[in-house]
Amino acid sequence: ETGVTQTPRHLVMGMTNKKSLKCEQHLGHNAMYWYKQSAKKPLELMFVYSLEERVENNSVPSRFSPECPNSSHLFLHLHTLQPEDSALYLCASSREGLAGDGGELFFGEGSRLTVL
């Protein structure tokens, strides 16, 4: 138990569906992240929120839409996805600002997404 909870753990959706991934952290951290992990590829940073403000967006297609309503919750809204978007989506949090200042990341267990 890392203190970061992701739901759902598994999700299957069609290309025309709209769904959301949810992440909640119980650690009192100020920064939250979405990473994508595809087979045989390194973790890809998607979005970073620090104190509920988006501070990094790594050229992610607009079919992925993040939302951070407060410092404990992070969502990833999905719509009109492609089969190549199938992957493990990982949420993480860190204590102070961005991990670039030395803070370790605490990851959730991930949401396994399959797009048909």
Add this chain to the structure above:
Amino acid sequence: SQKIEQNSEALNIQEGKTATLTCNYTNYSPAYLQWYRQDPGRGPVFLLLIRENEKEKRKERLKVTFDTTLKQSLFHITASQPADSATYLCAPSNQAGTALIFGKGTTLSVSS
């Protein structure tokens, strides 16, 4: 552009031996470097952080070195056990304010 290379995708060793994993980076001047462990179907778990002014860091059977001249970090697991089998990720970071970027990882298999 910044690049992170972990020496091999897979490393197989016998129980009791020392496993050595390599992380090389280019076009980077990291202030520190982190190592994570990831088990199949699960999120990565933080193991160690080493700063640029530290040559070596230890934690139980784990040892990490950081050579800023060679732009390389070595991760050692001594007296390896089958339970150490997992994928190990390195993540050098840059200036403050930049989120961590990870290497592809090396999958370690320890056989009894």
